[in-house]
Amino acid sequence: xxxxxxxxxxxxxxxxxxxxxxxxxxxxxxxxxxxxxxxxxxxxxxxxxxxxxxxxxxxxxxxxxxxxxxxxxxxxxxxxxxxxxxxxxxxxxxxxxxxxxxxxxxxxxxxxxxxxxxxxxxxxxxxxxxxxxxxxxxxxxxxxxxxxxxxxxxxxxxxxxxxxxxxxxxxxxxxxxxxxxxxxxxxxxxxxxxxxxxxxxxxxxxxxxxxxxxxxxxxxxxxxxxxxxxxxxxxxxxxxxxxxxxxxxxxxxxxxxxxxxxxxxxxxxxxxxxxxxxxxxxxxxxxxxxxxxxxxxxxxxxxxxxxxxxxxxxxxxxxxxxxxxxxxxxxxxxxxxxxxxxxxxxxxxxxxxxxxxxxxxxxxxxxxxxxxxxxxxxxxxxxxxxxxxxxxxxxxxxxxxxxxxxxxxxxxxxxxxxxxxxxxxxxxxxxxxxxxxxxxxxxxxxxxxxxxxxxxxxxxxxxxxxxxxxxxxxxxxxxxxxxxxxxxxxxxxxxxxxxxxxxxxxxxxxxxxxxxxxxxxxxxxxxxxxxxxxxxxxxxxxxxxxxxxxxxxxxxxxxxxxxxxxxxxxxxxxxxxxxxxxxxxxxxxxxxxxxxxxxxxxxxxxxxxxxxxxxxxxxxxxxxxxxxxxxxxxxxxxxxxxxxxxxxxxxxxxxxxxxxxxxxxxxxxxxxxxxxxxxxxxxxxxxxxxxxxxxxxxxxxxxxxxxxxxxxxxxxxxxxxxxxxxxxxxxxxxxxxxxxxxxxxxxxxxxxxxxxxxxx
Numbered sequence: 001x002x003x004x005x006x007x008x009x010x011x012x013x014x015x016x017x018x019x020x021x022x023x024x025x026x027x028x029x030x031x032x033x034x035x036x037x038x039x040x041x042x043x044x045x046x047x048x049x050x051x052x053x054x055x056x057x058x059x060x061x062x063x064x065x066x067x068x069x070x071x072x073x074x075x076x077x078x079x080x081x082x083x084x085x086x087x088x089x090x091x092x093x094x095x096x097x098x099x100x101x102x103x104x105x106x107x108x109x110x111x112x113x114x115x116x117x118x119x120x121x122x123x124x125x126x127x128x129x130x131x132x133x134x135x136x137x138x139x140x141x142x143x144x145x146x147x148x149x150x151x152x153x154x155x156x157x158x159x160x161x162x163x164x165x166x167x168x169x170x171x172x173x174x175x176x177x178x179x180x181x182x183x184x185x186x187x188x189x190x191x192x193x194x195x196x197x198x199x200x201x202x203x204x205x206x207x208x209x210x211x212x213x214x215x216x217x218x219x220x221x222x223x224x225x226x227x228x229x230x231x232x233x234x235x236x237x238x239x240x241x242x243x244x245x246x247x248x249x250x251x252x253x254x255x256x257x258x259x260x261x262x263x264x265x266x267x268x269x270x271x272x273x274x275x276x277x278x279x280x281x282x283x284x285x286x287x288x289x290x291x292x293x294x295x296x297x298x299x300x301x302x303x304x305x306x307x308x309x310x311x312x313x314x315x316x317x318x319x320x321x322x323x324x325x326x327x328x329x330x331x332x333x334x335x336x337x338x339x340x341x342x343x344x345x346x347x348x349x350x351x352x353x354x355x356x357x358x359x360x361x362x363x364x365x366x367x368x369x370x371x372x373x374x375x376x377x378x379x380x381x382x383x384x385x386x387x388x389x390x391x392x393x394x395x396x397x398x399x400x401x402x403x404x405x406x407x408x409x410x411x412x413x414x415x416x417x418x419x420x421x422x423x424x425x426x427x428x429x430x431x432x433x434x435x436x437x438x439x440x441x442x443x444x445x446x447x448x449x450x451x452x453x454x455x456x457x458x459x460x461x462x463x464x465x466x467x468x469x470x471x472x473x474x475x476x477x478x479x480x481x482x483x484x485x486x487x488x489x490x491x492x493x494x495x496x497x498x499x500x501x502x503x504x505x506x507x508x509x510x511x512x513x514x515x516x517x518x519x520x521x522x523x524x525x526x527x528x529x530x531x532x533x534x535x536x537x538x539x540x541x542x543x544x545x546x547x548x549x550x551x552x553x554x555x556x557x558x559x560x561x562x563x564x565x566x567x568x569x570x571x572x573x574x575x576x577x578x579x580x581x582x583x584x585x586x587x588x589x590x591x592x593x594x595x596x597x598x599x600x601x602x603x604x605x606x607x608x609x610x611x612x613x614x615x616x617x618x619x620x621x622x623x624x625x626x627x628x629x630x631x632x633x634x635x636x637x638x639x640x641x642x643x644x645x646x647x648x649x650x651x652x653x654x655x656x657x658x659x660x661x662x663x664x665x666x667x668x669x670x671x672x673x674x675x676x677x678x679x680x681x682x683x684x685x686x687x688x689x690x691x692x693x694x695x696x697x698x699x700x701x702x703x704x705x706x707x708x709x710x711x712x713x714x715x716x717x718x719x720x721x722x723x724x725x726x727x728x729x730x731x732x733x734x735x736x737x738x739x740x741x742x743x744x745x746x747x748x749x750x751x752x753x754x755x756x757x758x759x760x
Contacts, residue, residue, distance in 0.1 A: 020404045029402060030409050033098055034128075036308035036376060038369040040298045043361050050299045050331055051357040053338045057347075061288035062355040066367050070374045071286040074317075075251045077378050080385060092388050096399060098406050099310045105407040110416045112160055113424040114198055118153035118241065119160075120311040120410075121320070122279075126161045127414035129305065129322050131277045132168070136236050142173045143232040145225075145271055147216055147264050148242025150179035152198030152425075159425050164417040176229050178207045181214035183730050185513040185617055185651050191244040192515055200734050201426035212507030212725050216242075217263045219343040226270060234273035240264035240280045253317065254282075258289040258348035265293055266339045266347075269300060269332055278323040285319070285370055292352035295362055296335075297321065300328040306369055310406065314380040319373060463529045464758060472523055475747075476754045480548040483555070484748040485670040485681065490741050493689040494663045497732060502699050504706055505726040512613035516650040517734065518742035519750065524650070527750050530757045531612045539606050544678045545759050553581075553675040554589035556682060560641055561593045563667055563686045577641040580604070580628050585676050596641060603645045604628055616647050616654040619714075619723050623707045629657055630700050632685075633664060633693040642685035645674050648749050649742050653703075656728035659738055660700065661685050663692040668741075672748040679753050681745055703727045 022030065042048055081089060094100055099120075106123075107115045125131065136142045142162070146154055155175060162168045180192045182199065199206055207228045208214040209221035216222070229235060242260050261282060268278045278301070285294060285306070298304045302325035312318050339347070387395065410416070461469075467476055514528065515521055531537065544550065560577060577596040579586050580603040590598055604624035611618045616625075625646070632642050642665070649655055662668050666687035674682040707724050714720035733739070 020401070020408045022405050026402055026405050029098070030406055033310040033406060034124075034409070034413065036310075036373075037128075038306045038372055040294075040304045040306075040362070040365055040369075042298065043359075047359050047361060048295070048299050050296065050328065050335055051353050053335045055354055055357055056335060056338055056352055057342055057350045059351045059354045061351045064286070064288065064291065064355075064363070064367075067286040067291075067370055070370055071284065074284065074374055074378065077381050078250065081381070084388075089388070093313065093315055093384050096384055096387055097313055098399075098402050099410070101403045101407040102311050102410045105411055106416055109411055109418065110160065111418055111421065113156040113419075113421075113426065114151060114153045115156075116151070116153045117311060119157045121309045122154045122157040122239070123161060123414060123416070124309045124311055124410070125279060125307065125320060125322060126158065128307065128309075129277075129324065131237055131279065131322070131324070133236055133275045133277065133325070135275060136171060137167055140170050140172055141233065142168075142171050142237075143229075143235050144173070144175045144237040144239070145229055145235055146175065146177040147238065147240040147267060148179055148260075149177040149239070150182060150193035150199065151195035152177065152202075154239050154241055156198065156425055159423075160419050163419055163423050165415075174232060176205055176207060176232075178216050178225060179214055181208045181212055182515070183517050183652060184208070184213050184507075184725070185515055186508070186510045187213060187215075188514045194515070194521060196517070196734075198426060200731060203729070203731055210507070212505055216267060217260060217343075217345050217347075219340065222263070222267055222270065222340065222343055225267065229271065235271045235276055236273065237277045238268040238272055238279075240268065240278075243281065243283075254284045254287050254290060257283065258287060259345050261293060262289070262339070262347040262352070263343060265297065266336065266343060269326075269336055270340070272326045272329070274326055274329050276326045278321075278326065280321040280323070282319055282321055283317040285366070285373075288351055288355070289348045291358065291363070291366055294321065294366060295358050296332075296352065297323050298362065300332050301325055302327050306373070308373060308376065310410070315377060315384055317377060463526070463533050466529075467526055467754065467758065470522070470526065472526060472751075472754075475751045476526075476758060478755075479545060480673075480752070482549050483551045484672040485744070486559070488669060488741060488744045490662045490668040490737060492662050492665050492667060493692050494659070495692075497659070497663055497695075498729075499695045499699065502728050504703060504724060506706065506710070506722050507725045509619075509721055509723045510614060510617045510651075510725075513615045513617045513650050514613075516746070517652075517730070518655055518739060519650055519746040520743070523747065523750050527754055528613055530754060534757060534760070537612060539679050540677075542678050542756050542760065544673075545756060548755070551671055551673055551675045552589075553586050554592050556643065556671055556675055556684070557586070557589050557593045559669075559671070560643070560684055560686065561595065563669065563684065564595065564641060575639050575641070576636070577643065578632055578636060579643045580645055581643065582676065599635075601628065601631060604647070607647060615650050617651045619707055619711055621647065622651075622653050622724070623704065623711065625654070625657055626700060626704050626707070629660060630697065630704065633660075633697055633700070636688040636690070636693075638688060638690055640688040642683070642688070644683045644685065645677070645680055646670070646683055646745070647680045649745050652726040652728070652730065652733060653724060655733050655738065655742055656726070658683070658742060659728055659733060660696045662738060663696060664689055670745050670748075672745070673752050678756055679749065681749055699727060 102120050103115060103117060106112050106120060112119060132142065144158065149155060155177060158175070162171060162173050180187050182192055182194050182196045207225050209218065209224055211218070216225070242264055243257055244260070261280065264280060268280070272278060282290065285291070294304070301323040303323070305322040307320045307322050308314070309320065467473060512528065514524070516524060575596050576599050577593060578599050578601065580601050583600045586598060586600070604621060607614060607616070607618040607621045616622065628644055632644070636642065642661070646654070649658055658668070661683065665685040666689060668686070669684045670681045671684065672681040674680045703724060710720055710723055
């Protein structure tokens, strides 16, 4: 019965998007929406050839007068939006976007995984061009590489296409992907996509390089990526969807991302097999860097299209360069060697080619292409401005009709079909740990608010004034009336952790912690900005807030006693509570925890004042915390308790330490701020379970040894470029409620630190 009802609902959804009638004007507008394509036409005399390497990367970039005029003209139109509230404007442009209903239609009909705008755009590209070489269908093997891919919509769209396309039925697909590692603490928020819903479930397929950052603009990563995909017999398709936040300087977006585009193209030319395809996201194409890049691609591929998908908002500058049939693998090799030698973030600082070697026939076509897309974009912005002032009921009705028809046309044109959840990528992995990821991290993506002019003004304010205007103002300004953490509990001991699969990752030493899977990024950004403004700072000298509740050691011990009361203790030995703290502070309250003997060890010292932005990522601090945990697991017996101070838990190392405690105790909670200190928290670990400790102790000791060796190297040489970044697979750190617990701990700690800094 349920299956029949499901079939009816599915049929109803299909019918809903196949009943919109199109009048001639609607048909014409819809057709134009799906055919915004410019194709470079190679001259028959083979005038377009890859220039000699000896002329590349030697000369300054040229300025092309006609293209500069287009750039100035477009920026003048864009500047008319500077006083518009970005949220109101986006709401308006969403309502006028002809393809604005496509995404919901796809979600309703197709059950698509990660159905975002990027999914719709790439599915449209797949349906418009023959991206998959015919030899793939014949051989039955498809291999693809996806650069700058987070959160993974291109991969999920390709999976949907392969699984629902009749011609791809017998094709065996393998893929690999790269992106800035969303779990690497040094990757900043403006360049890193925090959305990890696919990454967390397909982690082995992602390449992050030997330093674990995932930065594709590092030369050694390019060569490591080539080795990472060496098991692929051939690479048939490379996609590159990279960009980063240019909202503070939108007029120069093209120039700002030029080096990234050069690196993406270099990687594609290195990886692709003859006959392969390449899809590259770009923006305006007015700079000399873009001219050179498009000329190079036109020389290397049989056909190059510049495409504006219908599902890409018509008012933005985004276009996709679609390159088919790679036919210059050998002829491009000398130039490719030079590009690899100069590979990196400054690759576009010199002209790839001097203007003298670019044929006039190419420049004429390029200028015509830029004029074509300039006209489309300016017309859309002008229309949106006009409709923003006033929109008649008739205009609204017509727009809604076109939007319905475009959604219907998209589904039919690209033959969008239903895909069961069981055939999604994240439900088709081979790693049991991957399949278990169910917890979502706080994405904390930077949300634009106000107008561009208002955001510019905001940048002139002090960090305190910016916090006052932020959504975190109330949390930072409130005075604590009671210790935080009383309602936040990890129930343990945690079982089923695959300790035998744990491994240590050593990567580039962290210059600062700018990102964390266990904290809202915007909140961390506020703290880092505040700390950067008040250095030098010694947290031990920061006075407590006179209006905030002071956490008493006695209340913490009472809480320990209360939490232990609910546990079963059958062993006859008298239990102990191991406290990492000052004996003179805690011992006067011994009577509040009568069933326990208090024993004491020295607590971890605060991170050094020179590494404030490292938080708990400072290796010497991590070494001390690990020492405390190892001592605890060796000394405690069944039913014992532990009180461990924690400065914060932003890094994967700190998170793994908490996971080890979660495995080893029946219950873990926290109190913030910690007694005898203005900042940090104290972990309350109740009812020790020795069985788990036997498993985790060897890996903890191994991590200790590794950190000690790296610290010794730093001491001997004065510098160390590496540190331990992780020793528990990220898949396990994102499960079993640990993420919510750590987010609560870090949120309370950061709010309290900002509160004290605001008072000072």
